[in-house]
Amino acid sequence: MKRTIIRTTVFILLLAGCFGGTLLRSQNVSDLIISEVLALPDSTSIVDGYGNRNGWIELYNTSTGTVNMGGCYLTDDRNDLQKSLIPKNDLRTKLGPRQVTLFYTSGNAHQGTFYAGFKLRPGSTVYLVSNDGRTIVDSLQIPANLPAGKSVSKVPVDRKALRWEVDPGVEFPSPMVLNGSVGAETNAQRMAKNDPHGFILTIVSVTVVFSALAILWFLFWILFERPAKRKKKAEEAGKNAPAKLSDLPKGEKGQEIAAAIAMALDLDGNGDTVAAISMALHLYLSEALHDNESYVITINPKTTSDTPWKNPARSFRRLPR
């Protein structure tokens, strides 16, 4: 038992050690990033709902769950983190998984939910602040020499590990569009391009299926089958050894005792053995033989779980009929 527990624990620890690098992330405002910023618009920049061209800040939800950014703040001033509030009671502030949204930096937050109360300028830094008004969730510095109509953006280096790199040389701004080309292609499309006949996927998949089940085989063999075989071998070895009297079945036990008595009588020269055996038989048959009681009452715990004390089903009150 102990051995199995130790083996199991070691296995679990090994797995945890091997894969300990995988992080679990909660789905909250910390999953938001500032994915792209345009400080100064030009004649090619997009027009807002009022017909004006403004700078803008694009936010991206990196998580696989919806994040509510209502109550967070946007600012370009490190000393004033609560410069422009994102309204709380607007359903549109819930950003879906892997989605982007745009805030216009018109300088007038009263124009709507998606308008920030400041204007951007090259050289400044944009901050996204959590709804506690203190924690900076993400920031992006705008290069001082960024020309009008150009944006600075973050492109994914590794989407799974959520690493992003600032790319100041974006040729064309891409508001409301996922940065980088990785997201534009589905896995199936990539597979169709890279493995048109399906051989690679087949070989890899068959290998993985076999490996997974072979590992299971190995584990069960080492945890269960091998110890069971050893135990069986030991038992078989034990069978060949001379049996103890107490291990023998009832019928054989009587024969063994009779043989032992006969041998003892053969060896006995002065009748002491006969006397001892006669006394023992007399006591046994007349039921005069009795253990000396210790007068100590012992209650051994029951090992089974099926007792009225342990089984909630028995201890709970039945539903009234």
Next chain:
Amino acid sequence: MEHIINSLEQFWQYTGFANCEWQNLVMILIGIGFITVAILKEWEPLLLVPIGFGMIIGNIPMFPGLNIGVYEDGSVLNILYQGVKQGWYPPLIFLGIGAMTDFSALISQPRLILIGAAAQMGIFGAYLLAITFGFLPNEAGAIGIIGGADGPTAIFLSSKLAPDLMGAIAVSAYSYMALVPVIQRPIMLLLTTKKERLIRMPAPRVVSQREKIIFPIIGFLTTAFIVPSGLPLLGMLFFGNLLKESGVTRRLAETARGPLVDVVTTLIGLTVGASTQADKFLTGKSVLIFGLGLLSFVIATTCGVLFVKLFNLFLKEGHKINPLIGNAGVSAVPDSARVSEVVGREFDPSNHLLMHAMGPNVAGVIGSAVAAGILLSFLG
């Protein structure tokens, strides 16, 4: 009078007769055929009766826009169908399967796990064939999983990879599962010699309760770490098994393998059947899917039997495996194991292979869930 005639005309337009097309009638006939086969032949009646009746429900011609069809947002059928579309039902069925499956046969002879792996070749054989026939990789993956011979897994994967083909894939998977005795027997006889069919395997050892409890934990950790995308299926399967084997959650296990799995099976069968509306189902693609599904079963059975023969080359006399249990790697539990038993007893009435065949059979369930996870991670 005119008002009455107009009303009657309007009523007529809403009736099934006015909206009926021949495709609807064909699908209704197929549905009736499913029910008939299920009742008369008792082929997978728990699945084919709900699917068959679902087909009839889904193909009643109706005036669109009344918010009653399975594809109309917010309708009752549509709400029930979400369990299929979003993939809630298959993991719940796996919970029930875990709670009703005894893995003792597998634990006592772990080497039989590999037969379960070999039979998954049916999935990838069908995948390659589907690609050759011009299906996209995601569609090919969803079609390939028919070879896993596991209805919930097929529904789970096709709902993620190719929702449009799900009806045809699910119906194909369940149909061939019902036909396992017909498909597998000739292949088994073709690939084995008389001498091989008479191989007697040593009786499996008795498995302790402790081993049965440790099995789902180790099994889950191993497979889920290797293929996390199979988590919903693997997690529920092993969790259900832990409920069964722990000995302290008897009520939960009974619910999982009883009322819960019954409710979900009813709903999954009915809604999958209802989703096979004529315009989506009666296509050339469906015919191809049925053909590929059959081939996947053939490949899976062939690979399972051949793998045992190959395995035997490395085993000592007295430890050899009867190749008639190779087909049981196809995870149609317990039908394929039953086929091993029946075919085995045809040649030696005293040679019972059922317990041995249950090992690869339940390993096939794990293997097909792992394969589904791999396909999902590559193509999802």
